Amino acid sequence: RRQRQMCIRDSHTLISQCRKDFPILKREVNGYPLAYLDNAATTQKPKSVIDAITNFYENHNSNVSRGVYTLAEEATEIYESGRDAVANFIGAEDSGTIIFTSGTTESINLVASAWVQKNLKKGDRIILTEMEHHSNIVPWQLAAKSYGIELVYWPVTPEGRLDLALLEELLTNSVKLLAFTMVSNVLGSINPVEQITKIAHSHGVPVLVDSAQAVSRMSIKVSEWDCDFLAFSGHKVYGPTGIGVLYAKKERLEEMMPFQGGGGMISHVEKQSSTWAVPPQKFEAGTPPVAQVPGLKAALEYLEQYGIKEIERHDNELTEHALNQLTEFPDLELYGPSEIQNRTGVVSFNLQNVHSHDVAQVLDESGIALRAGHHCTQVLHERLGVPATVRMSFGIYNDPSEIDRMFSALDQARAIFLH
Ligand code: PMP
DSSP: OHHHHHHHHHHHHHHHTGGGGOGGGGOEETTEEOEEOBTTTOOOOOHHHHHHHHHIIIIIOOOSSSOOSHHHHHHHHHHHHHHHHHHHHTTOSOGGGEEEESSHHHHHHHIIIIIHHHHOOTTOEEEEETTOOGGGTHHHHHHHHHHTOEEEEEOBOTTSOBOHHHHHHHOOTTEEEEEEESBOTTTOBBOOHHHHHHHHHHTTOOEEEEOTTTTTTSOOOHHHHTOSEEEEEGGGGTSOTTOEEEEEOHHHHHTOOOSSOSTTSEEEEOSSOEEEOOTTGGGOOSSOOTTHHHHHHHHHHHHHHHOHHHHHHHHHHHHHHHHHHHTTOTTEEEESOSSSTTBOSEEEEEETTSOHHHHHHHHHTTTEEOEEEOTTOHHHHHHHTOSOEEEEEOOTTOOHHHHHHHHHHHHHHHHHHHO
C-alpha cells in the first residue's frame, strides 16, 4: 500500500513539472508567457514525440511493407509496433483491428463510405446526437444523400447531456447505426459509452464512438465496452498531425468494402479487377503516415508515464477551478454542465453582449490562446441558441494560474467593450 501511495505521489509531482517537456511552452506571445488553452483544437508536442519523428527520418526512413532491405524492415517493424501500442492503449485485443488513417475525420469518412455502402439501404436510419462535431455529421449526410438514408438526432438536454431514456425511443427497427461522441468538444460532457453501447446493442444496432476529445483524458477500453467502431486523432493526444486511428471490430472489418484503392491494399491486380489484402492493410491504401507512427507511439508512452488516472485528476482540478470562477460572474454564460461529475476540461462560455471573436482577440494580447467560434458544431450551437462561444480547453501542462490569467484578461475585454 505504501508503495502504491508513493507511486501516486510521484506521478502527481511529475505532472506538475511536465511543462518543461514541451519546447513551444517556452515561447512568449505579445510579451507574455504563452498560456495555451486550446487543447481541444490540438495539443502541443513533448520533446520525446518530436525526437521520435526526427529519429525515424534520420535513422530508419524507408517505405513500409514493401522492401526486403534492412531499412525497409526496420521501418515496417516500427510501423507495426506503433499499431500494437495503439491497440494496447485503447484496450483492443487484436492489433489487426487498428487502421491508421489521417485523423478522426478520415476514420469516420471511412466507415460512412466503406461500411455504409455494403450494409445500409434506402429507408434505413442513422442516429447522431446534437452535440456532434461536423466530422461526425457531414460524412453521414453524404452517405444519406447517396443511399437514401435518414439521419435522426438524439437531442441534447438543457444541462448539456444525453438522456438515455430518449435513446430507447429513437431505436426503432429501421435504425442501423448510432454514431456519437464520447466527449463533447464544446460542452465538455462525457457520454457513458459502455451504457449507450449496451442499449444500442440490445436493439441490434452497432455504435461508432468519436473519441477525438477523450483519448488524451480518460481510459479507453474498446473490447470491454464492445463498441463496434472508435475513431481518434494523433494530434489531440500530444502526437503528430496527419495520423489518426480507426478501431473496428473484426466482424465489422469483414463487412466493409475497401475505402480507397491503390498500392498496399491489394492481394492481386488484373486489368479489369483486383482482390484485396486482409485488414488492416485492406484499408490503408498508398503510403501511410509512416513517420507519424513512432511520434504517436511516443505520445502514448508519454501519457502512460503519468497514468491516465493522474491525468484525469489533473483535468478535473483545472475544470473545477475554471467552473468555480466562471459561475461567479453574472455576465458570463456557461454552456455545458456546471458540475464536475462526468465532465472534462473543455469549458465554453460567452461574455454578455461581446462577440466571442472579440474576446479571443483581447485575450491573445495577454498571451492567452483559446478558441472562439462555433468549433465545428453548428447543430449544437443552433440548439444552444448562440452562433459562437469562447472555449478554453485544458491539457496536461496547464496550471490554475493560467486560468486565473484568463479571468483577469477578461476584465480588460469588459473594460474595452462594455465601458
Ligand atoms: N470529433 C471531435 C469531437 C473533435 O473535437 C474533432 C476536432 N476538433 C474532430 C472530431 C475532428 O478531428 P480531426 O480534425 O483531427 O480529424
